[in-house]
Amino acid sequence: NSKIExxxxxxxxxxxxxVGAAGALxxxxxxxxxxxxxHSSDPLSxxxxxxxxxxxxxxxxxxxxxxxxxxxxxxDADQTAEEHQQQYLxxxxxxxxxxxxxxxxxxxxxxxxxPPQGLPVLGRHLQFHVxxxxxxxxxEEQVLVRVLRLTPRPRDRLRLDLGPFPxxxxxxxxxxxxxSFCDRFAEGDLVVGQLGWQxxxxxxxxxxxxxxxxxxxxLDLGIxxxxxxxxxxxxxxxxxxxLKPQAGETLLVTSAAGCVGLIVVQLAANLDVFGHVVGxxxxxxxRSLLAAYCHAVVCTEGKSVVEIREAVEAxxxxxxxxxxxxxxxxAAQAALHLLNPGARVAICGQTAxxxxxxxxxxAESDAVPDGVPQQRPATFSLPSGMVSLxxxxxxxxxxxxxxxxxxxxxxxxxxxxxxxxxxxxEGKVLPVYDSHKGLEHAAxxxxxxxxxxxxxxxxxxxxxxxVGQPSWASDKEEQE
Numbered sequence: 001n002s003k004i005e006x007x008x009x010x011x012x013x014x015x016x017x018x019v020g021a022a023g024a025l026x027x028x029x030x031x032x033x034x035x036x037x038x039h040s041s042d043p044l045s046x047x048x049x050x051x052x053x054x055x056x057x058x059x060x061x062x063x064x065x066x067x068x069x070x071x072x073x074x075x076d077a078d079q080t081a082e083e084h085q086q087q088y089l090x091x092x093x094x095x096x097x098x099x100x101x102x103x104x105x106x107x108x109x110x111x112x113x114x115p116p117q118g119l120p121v122l123g124r125h126l127q128f129h130v131x132x133x134x135x136x137x138x139x140e141e142q143v144l145v146r147v148l149r150l151t152p153r154p155r156d157r158l159r160l161d162l163g164p165f166p167x168x169x170x171x172x173x174x175x176x177x178x179x180s181f182c183d184r185f186a187e188g189d190l191v192v193g194q195l196g197w198q199x200x201x202x203x204x205x206x207x208x209x210x211x212x213x214x215x216x217x218x219l220d221l222g223i224x225x226x227x228x229x230x231x232x233x234x235x236x237x238x239x240x241x242x243l244k245p246q247a248g249e250t251l252l253v254t255s256a257a258g259c260v261g262l263i264v265v266q267l268a269a270n271l272d273v274f275g276h277v278v279g280x281x282x283x284x285x286x287r288s289l290l291a292a293y294c295h296a297v298v299c300t301e302g303k304s305v306v307e308i309r310e311a312v313e314a315x316x317x318x319x320x321x322x323x324x325x326x327x328x329x330x331a332a333q334a335a336l337h338l339l340n341p342g343a344r345v346a347i348c349g350q351t352a353x354x355x356x357x358x359x360x361x362x363a364e365s366d367a368v369p370d371g372v373p374q375q376r377p378a379t380f381s382l383p384s385g386m387v388s389l390x391x392x393x394x395x396x397x398x399x400x401x402x403x404x405x406x407x408x409x410x411x412x413x414x415x416x417x418x419x420x421x422x423x424x425x426e427g428k429v430l431p432v433y434d435s436h437k438g439l440e441h442a443a444x445x446x447x448x449x450x451x452x453x454x455x456x457x458x459x460x461x462x463x464x465x466x467v468g469q470p471s472w473a474s475d476k477e478e479q480e
Contacts, residue, residue, distance in 0.1 A: 107133045108439050109198035111166040119450060120160060126169060126443050134202040138181040141205040145175040147195045147439075150465040151225040152446040153259070155349065168196035169442070174212070174224050175201065176470050188471065190214055192224055197442045199467065214472075217425055220433070221470065226259055226462035227431045228420055230405050235263035236416035237408050238324060238346040239271075242401045248275035249321035252312070252335045256294065257286040257460035260348055264324050265293040266429045274322075278315045280331040286460045289432065300331055309334035324348065341397045348403040432461030439467050 109129050116125040136142035150173040159170045173195035177185045182205045185191065193209040195201045203209060212224050226232065245251065251268055255261045256279030268277050269292070279294035281287065282301050290297045296315035300308050312334040319340040325332045326349045339345070405413075423429040436445040445465050448458045 107131045107198060107200045109196070110169045110439075110442055112160050112169055113166045115161045115163070115165070119157075119447065120443075122443055125160070127166075128440070133200055136179050136181055136202060141182045143180040143182045143185045143203050143205075143207065143209075144178045145191060145195060145201045145203065145209070146178045147173050147175045147199055147201060147467045148470060149174045149220075149222045149225060150195065150197065150442065150467060151222065151229075151259075152442070152449065152463055152465065154449050156446065157450070168198050168201075169446075170194055171196055171442075171446075172225060172230075173467070174221050185209070185211065190221070190224070190470070192229065197439065199439065214470075217421075219424070219431065220464070222433060222435075222462065222464035222466075223424070223431045225464070226433075227263060227424060227429065228417065231260045231462065232263055232420045233405050233408065233413060233416050234348050234403050235260050235267060235324075236420060237412050238348055238401075238403045239264055239267050240416075241412060242346045242403065243322040243324065243344045245271060245273045245322055247273055250274065250276040250278065250316055250318055250340075251322040251324065252278040252280065252316055252320045252338075253294075253324045253326075254280045254329055254332045254335070255282075255326045256297075257281040257289045258326060259462045260326050261324070262289065262432055262461055263429065265290060267423075269293040270423060270428050276316065276318065278312070278320075280312070280329075281460070283458075289460045298331065300329070305330045305333075309337070313338060319343075322346075339398055342399075343397075344399045344401070346401055346403055433464045434459040434461050435464050435466060437466045439465070441465065 107130070109131060111127050111129055112120070112125060113127050114125055120126045134144060136144045150171045152171050156169070156171055172193070174190060174192045175195050177187050177189040177191060178200070180187055180189075184205065190212050191209040192212055193203075193207065212228075216223060223229075239245070243251070245268070251274045253261050253264050253268075256265050258281075261279070261281075265277060265279050268274055276296070277294045278296045278298065279290040280298045280300065281290060282299065284299045284301060287297050287299055298308070298311045298315050300311075303311065308330045312331055316335070316338055320335050320338045321340050321343050323332070323335050323339065323343065323345045325335070325345065325347050328347075336345075408416075420429065424431070434445075434448075436442075442465055445463055449463065
């Protein structure tokens with residue numbers, strides 16, 4: 001499934017899948033061909049320096065090819081899918097770095113080649129490709145965006161099932177307009193939208209891209225995807241306009257160390273209205289993130305449903321007046337039983353539904369090659385927390401509101417953004433990042449959203465993948 005082409009003017013056009021020996025050979029040969037064009041206008045001429053360079057590099061590639069195939073094989077029958085994928089990533093990173101040096105203008109991208117059942121398997125469902133950099137068309141008023149930051153979210157897992165295939169893995173990101181033939185965008189504009197896991201994204205004149213200010217007050221660009229983006233809007237509008245806190249009430253936030261939850265608890269602490277704030281998180285090491293903002297922290301890792309319910313009851317002895325739920329997990333179910341009359345519930349995402357009963361694993365039928373064992377297939381039945389939620393919705397003493405940025409009115413959005421920027425500048429609400437550097441780590445970062453106690457583990461806050469730096473960044477900033 002590898003394809004290498006040379007255009008009439010000597011430009012390299014490469015599209016190959018880094019899966020197995022063929023992909024490795026294609027990359028090696030394509031790199032050599034690119035080098036050859038630097039020495040001769042006719043790289044295939046028998047008398048040219050280009051041909052000598054080409055064969056020399058291909059020979060080196062063939063020598064390295066055996067190393068790739070050996071590393072790609074499972075070392076033993078007990079090797080897990082996670083271990084196999086770590087080997088895939090290690091080889092991918094090595095090839096990626098070589099490509100970065102030899103073909104700096106290429107467009108690297110991750111593609112969904114078929115819908116997964118459960119978690120995607122690298123090499124089978126998600127494949128890394130190297131393509132020619134897209135060129136915008138003036139006739140079609142297209143715009144070329146260079147991707148700078150990406151923030152994978154649990155909801156992206158559901159988008160992997162939607163065709164047609166193959167397609168670039170969907171993901172919200174922020175990028176810089178590199179070239180534009182569209183009146184809506186100028187070169188150098190910062191834009192936020194569905195950019196995907198790639199270096200460059202091409203859009204038409206009707207693209208759903210939002211131009212954002214370059215005045216980031218010295219903060220990382222990722223803030224436009226988190227605290228100043230949709231997660232911040234959900235937290236701010238959900239807390240102020242839907243939960244409408246009153247003095248002395250108890251607030252419980254599920255996934256409080258997550259992208260949205262961590263903003264909610266910071267805003268709640270800044271309000272200084274709640275008499276008691278309970279934050280629920282998974283891993284014990286995330287407790288320190290919440291200690292400064294919550295009166296009580298419940299860590300659910302390693303606990304049974306009964307133990308989680310007991311821990312939540314102990315943390316909220318006077319019941320719960322405001323529930324901000326982003327997961328639909330057992331902790332949310334426990335909180336539903338503690339709701340006081342007149343309580344308000346803001347529902348922002350149901351990660352547990354995406355996870356399939358909090359146990360999303362790769363499907364057995366999607367085993368990686370060579371018989372690497374897999375977990376049982378994932379199920380997508382309603383989590384217990386959501387079942388209880390549906391039952392409690394019939395209680396007219398309680399108020400339930402599902403949050404969506406698309407449902408907010410313009411005034412709510414403008415007020416929230418102004419307040420969030422001001423609070424950030426004053427140091428009262430701060431962005432917290434779980435940062436990963438390099439497009440080659442996109443799949444690893446994304447899978448950390450679902451692995452729970454398995455590696456790689458989430459560190460909390462906003463998941464932020466650094467893909468590139470803006471054109472105006474200094475050399476020092478780029479190195480950092």
